[in-house]
Amino acid sequence: MHRLPADASRDQVIYYITSSSIYGNLCLFIGAGFSKELVGDDALSWGQLLETAADQLGTQFDFTDKKLIGTGYPEIASLMCRKHADDHNLSLQTCIDALKVKVAELTCWYPTDEKKTLYAAHLSSLDPAWVVTTNYDLVIESLLPGSSITIGPDQPLVFPKGRTPVYHLHGVRTYPEKIVLCREDYTALFRPNEYRQIKLALTLKESTTVLLGYGLGDDNVLTAFDWSRNVFDEEIKSYPSEVIQVVRMHEPKDKPYRGHNGALILEVKNLETFFAELIPYVEHRKKIEKDLSEKLEKVRDSLVKKPEDAVERFIDDKTFRAVTLSIINNSDYAPLVDGFIPFFEKCIDKTFERSLPFGAFAGYAEGLLIVLDIIETYGATHMPPALFHKIATALHRQTPYIGAKNGQSHKAGKIWEQRKHKLPIRQLNELRIYAQSKGWREVVALLKFAPLVADDPSDAGAFL
Structure with a gap:
């Protein structure tokens, strides 16, 4: 779910935050209220x-x-x-x-040991991609010992792998001279092409941003928020991106709603009850992801470690082939895709091996079915380039045997005529372009029926 519905329920909002955590683009935007809850009365407004x-x-x-x-x-x-x-x-x-x-x-304050232990576990479960804060204190870093890096307003937003960047938008207390405090300090933030302003807007655009203990009242944050909403508006949402403001109320409303600034408001009694509601979702989703990864690893092992039985089944069992291709197409598990490519080559080799005896043309049709099923499964979406190359190569091997002439597989010819007009034009164009670059005239001739330019506007943005 990359878009929240207009009338999103509370469960859907919580699920959306969880999805962004799993996806890897969750941003926590932390204000003074966060420190107040962890530190108590020592933290000043x-x-x-x-x-x-x-x-x-x-x-x-x-x-x-x-x-x-x-x-x-x-x-x-x-x-x-x-x-x-x-x-x-x-x-x-x-x-x-x-x-x-x-x-x-x-602002030299830190959470109690009890609060530190509790909220450190919460942040560890959420695993935010980055944290931005208007606070000067180091409360957040104290919750992420060894796994965070402090970034001041005069530093670029780059950070080592495996570390959570904590970007102090208004400076950090250990460098008083860099603190953004007075009106004179804010003036510099609104210079044309100011790095912090641009970076903040882009990050809001690219992340699901959850505001904790912050009221979206800061001028430069509001400016960045407004720009992020207008700089680029995708028709098709391909990743979770939303601004969700967690607001503490004595009697919180159960139903989320849109605030005047466009952010989605989620009312809670306090941050502790919010995390108590959110973390079980996160842990449950992590378990599902872990179980899925283990299953995908088993699928990969069946294709890579002992592929002989799987090759025969992939060729002969249409249902098994469809399920396998669906899993691969919808999976972000890179080892599975990497493992499938050599498996696919083994399958194509096996179909040619079956066609070696005199008059045995059925193997060519079986191999063509595999190629067409893969092209249709991926449609006009992002087929991995390495797989596309192998598909093109396989089609080049098969083309001389597709047709109704002597020495060709008549069954393969019929399959091609029945299915060629259902194939995604974008993929056919790419296949023809590649065939032309390689001088594969027979492949070019096979694909001559397809227009050179996609005639479906919705297909125009899909690239390999």
Whole structure:
């Protein structure tokens, strides 16, 4: 399920998050509420953070001023610094630097051992592809010891294999000078072609993003979210991609709904109840995937380790062939596809071996059936290039024996005439192009009935 229905149920949303975790493109977007739940009262909200910093720095600033109603915290931070600079005859930059250092000190918090153990297990099960956070603290990294890498706002989003990148969009407390805090810091985020803005938008587009403890209220995040929705709109969704906002409510609604920003809202009592609801799905799906991998491995072994019986059955048993091709076509298990290619060659060799005796033309028809079944099974979709090459080669071997002339298999000729117009035009075009490049005139002649350009608009985007 790559698209959520317009009227998605709660179970469907949970299943969708799980599918993205299995697919490998799950992004957790974590805000201050996440740290608050893990750390407790020691974790300060934005407003509390600025008020505490102002108090400790000796900044005389009235946070109760009615003029501040509706003013964002970055602007309030800038006003604080300007007030402090005027009162103490200091430069504005000196005051901004001092505020950043103080904020870095005030965000030095970590979860309790109990919370750490619980949420570390949750993140391990979810296995997010990456984490982005507006937090300065290192709470997330403390849950992923040894398996995460911290990335600051001045670093590119590249990371070692096997590590979960934790991208601190607004900086990390261990580097106070890089913290994005005041309005002046945000200005740089909106420069044309700014790397962070582009990367964030593309990642939102390419991932299923689950917002935890975050309200989609940050200007640059909202801009990236809007751009991700408009930069490219696929007609056919080929991967899970959605923005799901987990919102804590005293009495949560059971039914998910769309927020004014377009995100899908899932209400929960708290993050712990959310994970308690989600993780069983994840563990169940992982077990299914593991069982499926084991079954696919057995199918591969039957094709590779002892293929003799399987070759005969694949040629002679239409149902077995159809089931095997369906499994291979719908499987992302690379060893199975790799193992099938030499197995297919053995099958084609066997059909030619059967045709060696004088007058034994049935093998040519059997081999052609295999080729046509594979082409029809994959349709106009992405056939693995290595398999396509072997299909083309097999058809080149078979073509001289397809027809009604002396020395040809009349049965193969009838099969070709009956089925050729049902074959996907895209695949036929590619076969003809390859045959022309190789100088296989008989194959080109065999395929001359097919138009050179796909006449079905829905087929135009399918490539090998």
